Amino acid sequence: MLSFTPRIGAKSLAKFLSKDAPEKLVNYSAPQWQALGLKPDQINYLNSAAKKEVDACFVWMNQKDNRSIITSLDEHYPALLRQISSAPPVLFVEGDSSCLDKPQVAIVGSRGATVEGQRAAHQFGRELAEQGIVVTSGLALGIDGYAHDGALSGQGETIAVLGSGLNQIYPARHRQLAARIVESGALVSEFRPDMKPRAEHFPRRNRIVSGLSLGVLVVEAAVKSGSLITARYAVEQDRDVFVLPGTIYQANYQGSNELIRQGASLVQNSQQIVEELNLLLNWSLNQQTMQQSTLFSPPNSEEQLPFPELLANVGVEATPVDILASRTNIPVHEVMTQLLELELSGHVVAVSGGYIRKGRG
Template sequence: MCSQSLFAWLALSFTPKMGAKALSRLMSIDSAPNLIKRDSPSLQAIGLTTEQIRYLHGEAQRQAELSLTWAEQDSHTILTSFDPIYPPLLKEIASAPPVLFVKGEVGCLSEPQLAMIGSRNASLQGLQIAKEYASAFTKHGLVVTSGLALGVDGHAHDGALRAGGKTIAVLGSGLEQIYPARHRKLASRVVENGALVSEFRPDTKPRPEHFPRRNRIISGLSVGVLVVEAAEKSGSLITARYAAEQGRDVFAIPGSIHSPTSRGGNLLIKNGACLVQSEQDVLDEIDTLVNWSIDNRASSQPDLFNDKFEQPRENGKEFNHNEELPFPQLLANVGIEATPVDILASRTNIPVHEVMMQLLELELSGHVVAVSGGYIRKGRG
């Protein structure tokens, strides 16, 4: 996206009550650069309020200019949902942020991630588990994603970094307003071996209503969410709910029925979350999706990896990528995010019983795999 278009897109996205759906509607009317040049009557005619128009013509453009200046610094990146490097998993969620501010290695946002979340007041055992599990996951090739909060979040980030892995911290504030302040050094370490991410302008101060919003990004970036310890009413359960709605696997570590910080995790298990007793419990569940992500990313750059990766094989023979795929209509509607059978039937106008039979054949032939929430497509598909 050119600087003029990015400037206009930022100005529109900064306008109050301008969500992704409203932005999409406006973009169907005119281009972003043309929209911000329209006069007040014209903008009012397409649905903007007087308050929005005043902000768009004034403060929004000033903030857009400041954001572009911020992005000129080393390791600073602004991503829009139109960018080819916008994280693909996040792009598929219903409320994907139209703009992401990134400080650090932007490429790791598209790598397979596991979210680790939990209580700010976790037990010593919970904190130790967070650190140990994060270390194990990074050694398995996963990026650990969390929210930089005190407690479980901070220990998960630290565990990943100490193991030499990568970690992503999603903030409920701007990237120049690190919260909590005592995690500024941790944030600097994250930038060196991962990335800080926010949908808020760099100078935005933390506000209570920002944190539930950032939770959907934590789960949206990840293939699964692990709740280490959580109270019955906590932000971690909000993230777990987002994860379930987004078709992600939800995992929880059980705890004592007498511990307030274990009630949330126990409740999730009671309601169907995967019970976790070791790191391997998580890895076994998400391996298929992680491998799909890695295969899909590698296949997009075959020339770079020919000397490192063998061709996929089937029954000992090289897989023929020109081979006609079975049930192409159904397969075209199965993607990286879990899709339920009834949705597939609706999209393809194929009866549910026929969809189930086709899915069974596709699963047996290795083109799709059943996961929590439906089916996903494997790399060879």
């Protein structure tokens, strides 16, 4: 009920849940809601339309065995998605919900894609799927559709995140594709099943596409495009961004080339993506049948950790190089050398403000 209330986002919902248990919140009176800061129109929704809409969601779920509603309070909520600051409180899923926790790479790009872009999206989708990676995208025309179809042609799984409810497949031209995805993956939405597509839904949808994924591949992107929004979300969520380069004379590649200029990884084949994400992919593939509570596998107690003195001073908060040098009495140039080796071996990762430790370290 609360997650459907107008102008209540993930942060507000988390605040409410910190005040009381969900089963108690749903029975709050109007004065209690007002005391939590809700406005009259929000309280009116909770006291009138909310129950009907929630009941309709459960009716939708019970119509088919492959439908599920996952809340952020559930243990099987996708582990990577849970980490983002604006994680959706509710996910509606049709298909195999378990694939949401499998290693994923998002493929995004222009709706009006060139023939070369369409071919690349299909090829990368197929090759990644053949290597056991779930291909995630937004079911849009152009690059999205070709990426989904490529994954299916590679006998793999693919996830489509919608900007509408799952009873309102958009675009309509992709209804058949959506039906195929349900058989070999999943359709996902944070919107109620009967919610129609709206322009403002699609930027919100993009944060889920990147949030579910280990990395985002931009195939074609103009200067102003939804793909760049997804790439920005990926950076904010500390995901890798990969870009296929394109001619400087084609508008569809101007945004892509700018991403490369800003530091995104230029890739020319799918193997380069796999190699870049190798540490994360190895962990994810090995953990598919296990409960996932952290992003990295536990350390091997028998493993001799490299540079233990430096590593002991790198924690979960970003620590600058000069601070590490001061703490360890190791010269800055040597600290940088050791950090590079630790990063290559998967024990630390460079972030804004310094370095943090990976759980496997």
